Amino acid sequence: MANLVNGNDIFADARAHHYAVGAYNINNLEWTRAILKAAKDTQTPVLVQVSMGAARYMGGYKFVKDMVEDQVDSMGVNVPVILHLDHGDYEAALECIKLGYPSVMFDGHQLPIAENYQKTKEIVKLAHAQNISVEAEIGKIGENQNAASGELATVEDAVRFAQIGVDKLACGIGNIHGIYPADWQGLNFQRLDEIANAISIPLVLHGGSGIHRDQVERAISLGISKVNINTEFQLAFQQATRKYIEEGHDLDKEHKGYDPRKLLLPGTEAITASMKEMIQWLGTPSVDEISQD
Numbered sequence: 001m002a003n004l005v006n007g008n009d010i011f012a013d014a015r016a017h018h019y020a021v022g023a024y025n026i027n028n029l030e031w032t033r034a035i036l037k038a039a040k041d042t043q044t045p046v047l048v049q050v051s052m053g054a055a056r057y058m059g060g061y062k063f064v065k066d067m068v069e070d071q072v073d074s075m076g077v078n079v080p081v082i083l084h085l086d087h088g089d090y091e092a093a094l095e096c097i098k099l100g101y102p103s104v105m106f107d108g109h110q111l112p113i114a115e116n117y118q119k120t121k122e123i124v125k126l127a128h129a130q131n132i133s134v135e136a137e138i139g140k141i142g143e144n145q146n147a148a149s150g151e152l153a154t155v156e157d158a159v160r161f162a163q164i165g166v167d168k169l170a171c172g173i174g175n176i177h178g179i180y181p182a183d184w185q186g187l188n189f190q191r192l193d194e195i196a197n198a199i200s201i202p203l204v205l206h207g208g209s210g211i212h213r214d215q216v217e218r219a220i221s222l223g224i225s226k227v228n229i230n231t232e233f234q235l236a237f238q239q240a241t242r243k244y245i246e247e248g249h250d251l252d253k254e255h256k257g258y259d260p261r262k263l264l265l266p267g268t269e270a271i272t273a274s275m276k277e278m279i280q281w282l283g284t285p286s287v288d289e290i291s292q293d
C-alpha cells in the first residue's frame with residue numbers, strides 16, 4: 001500500500017540546500033493524476049495538498065486520502081508523496097490528524113494571535129504524537145488581487161511559533177492568493193530575511209502562482225522551502241480546455257470529442273507540463289540527488 005510521508009526530512013534538506021518542493025493543490029481526480037504523473041516522470045518528491053473546500057467538493061477528507069493512496073499505488077508512483085491539509089481550521093486539522101494525514105496546516109491567522117498560538121500548540125501536540133507534520137500561519141496572505149488585505153508576519157511571532165515545535169511556517173510577506181494585480185509591490189524580502197535569520201525551520205510561500213521567477217528564486221535562496229501552487233494550474237487547465245473547445249474538438253462526433261475523458265485530457269496534460277516547469281523554477285532535485293548528500 002502507498003506509503004505517504006510527512007516530508008519533514010525533505011523540507012529540512014530543502015531549507016539547508018536552498019531549494020523548494022512544490023505544494024500542489026488537487027481539485028479532482030484529473031488534478032491528482034496530473035500532479036502524480038509529473039512527480040513520477042521527473043522522479044522528484046511531491047506534496048499533494050487539499051483545501052477544505054476542495055475536500056468538501058470531492059466527498060471528504062477520507063475519500064481524498066483513499067484516492068491519493070490508491071492513485072499512488074495504481075500509477076506506481078515511486079517517489080515520496082506527502083499528503084497535506086491546506087489552510088485547515090481547528091476542526092479540519094483534528095479530523096485529518098485522526099484520519100492519519102501525514103501533514104496538516106492549521107491556519108489560525110483569523111484568530112487573535114494569542115488564540116492562534118494556543119490552538120497551534122494543541123494541534124502540534126496531537127499531531128506530533130502521531131508523527132504528523134504541522135504548518136502554521138502568521139501574518140496574513142492577501143486575498144484575490146488585494147495586496148492591502150495582507151499583513152506582514154512579525155519576527156517575534158515567527159520565533160514564538162517555532163518554539164512550540166511547528167514544523168513549517170507560512171508567513172505573510174506581501175504574497176497574495178489568486179491572481180496578482182498589475183501594480184503589486186512584490187515580496188517583502190527584508191522581512192523574509194529577518195524571519196529566516198531568526199528561525200531555522202522551513203518557511204512556506206503561499207500564493208506562489210504568478211510571482212516573477214527571479215522573486216521566487218530569491219525567496220528560496222533566503223529560506224522558503226515549500227511553495228504553494230494552485231492558481232497556476234487552474235489557469236493552465238482553463239486555457240487548454242478553452243482551446244480544445246474553441247477549436248471545435250468537442251463538436252467532433254465522429255471521434256467522440258464530447259467524451260469527458262477526451263474533453264478533460266488537454267487540461268490535465270497542461271497541469272503536468274506546468275508542474276514540470278515549476279519544478280525547474282523551484283530547483284526541486286530528483287530523489288537520487290537528495291539521497292546522495
Ligand SMILES: [Zn+2]
Nearest residue numbers: 177206207228
Ligand atoms: Zn495558501
